Amino acid sequence: LAKTTQPISMDSYEGQEVNITCSHNNIATNDYITWYQQFPSQGPRFIIQGYKTKVTNEVASLFIPADRKSSTLSLPRVSLSDTAVYYCLVGLPMDSSYKLIFGSGTRLLVRP
Amino acid sequence: KAGVTQTPRYLIKTRGQQVTLSCSPISGHRSVSWYQQTPGQGLQFLFEYFSETQRNKGNFPGRFSGRQFSNSRSEMNVSTLELGDSALYLCASSPSGGPTANEQFFGPGTRLTVL
Numbered sequence: 001l002a003k004t005t006q007p008i009s010m011d012s013y014e015g016q017e018v019n020i021t022c023s024h025n026n027i028a029t030n031d032y033i034t035w036y037q038q039f040p041s042q043g044p045r046f047i048i049q050g051y052k053t054k055v056t057n058e059v060a061s062l063f064i065p066a067d068r069k070s071s072t073l074s075l076p077r078v079s080l081s082d083t084a085v086y087y088c089l090v091g092l093p094m095d096s097s098y099k100l101i102f103g104s105g106t107r108l109l110v111r112p
Numbered sequence: 113k114a115g116v117t118q119t120p121r122y123l124i125k126t127r128g129q130q131v132t133l134s135c136s137p138i139s140g141h142r143s144v145s146w147y148q149q150t151p152g153q154g155l156q157f158l159f160e161y162f163s164e165t166q167r168n169k170g171n172f173p174g175r176f177s178g179r180q181f182s183n184s185r186s187e188m189n190v191s192t193l194e195l196g197d198s199a200l201y202l203c204a205s206s207p208s209g210g211p212t213a214n215e216q217f218f219g220p221g222t223r224l225t226v227l
Binding site for chain 2 (some may be wrong): 028031032033034036041042043044045046049087089090091099100101102103104105
């Protein structure tokens with residue numbers, strides 16, 4: 001069964017680094033792994049995307065191991081405004097078809 | 113540049129009716145994807161359209177359909193509504209690549225309630 005696994009929730013404090021991992025048992029060969037952030041009553045917002053190894057942008061880093069069966073979103077020095085739900089998005093081959101899967105989401109709470 | 117717009121924002125229907133939701137992508141974007149979001153099932157992919165053709169589809173029944181026009185605007189239709197179709201329906205656009213190849217820009221969603 002094609003699926004992804006993320007922690008349901010995480011707590012952190014302002015200024016700390018937060019790492020959220022998404023595990024998936026398989027991934028389509030040519031697909032990227034993408035992470036989105038969602039605030040209540042809004043559509044998801046793109047954070048970062050990568051294919052393998054490490055990718056960094058102005059807001060986050062993404063670590064992808066060689067087997068590409070997981071990825072870790074790293075948020076450096078979180079602030080209160082980072083309180084949101086974070087989703088990974090992958091494409092998983094399934095039988096003779098292809099399935100686009102969002103993770104179940106990780107609810108991050110940043111405390112002062 | 114204007115973002116992705118979705119109309120209507122809120123909709124109330126009764127079981128058995130049908131509904132059409134509209135999405136206008138960011139200017140120049142040719143790929144439009146639709147998602148259903150519910151508390152129980154989370155975010156689920158419905159389908160993706162590119163250049164007026166369905167390029168990829170999720171695992172939803174045939175009651176869910178969509179189309180894309182030559183200006184890249186897209187509509188999705190749900191026929192014979194069921195209570196379980198109550199959800200937030202999100203539309204996302206990207207320049208050309210699909211959901212796993214490009215950054216997607218999401219609209220605010222249409223909140224559908226089926227009574």
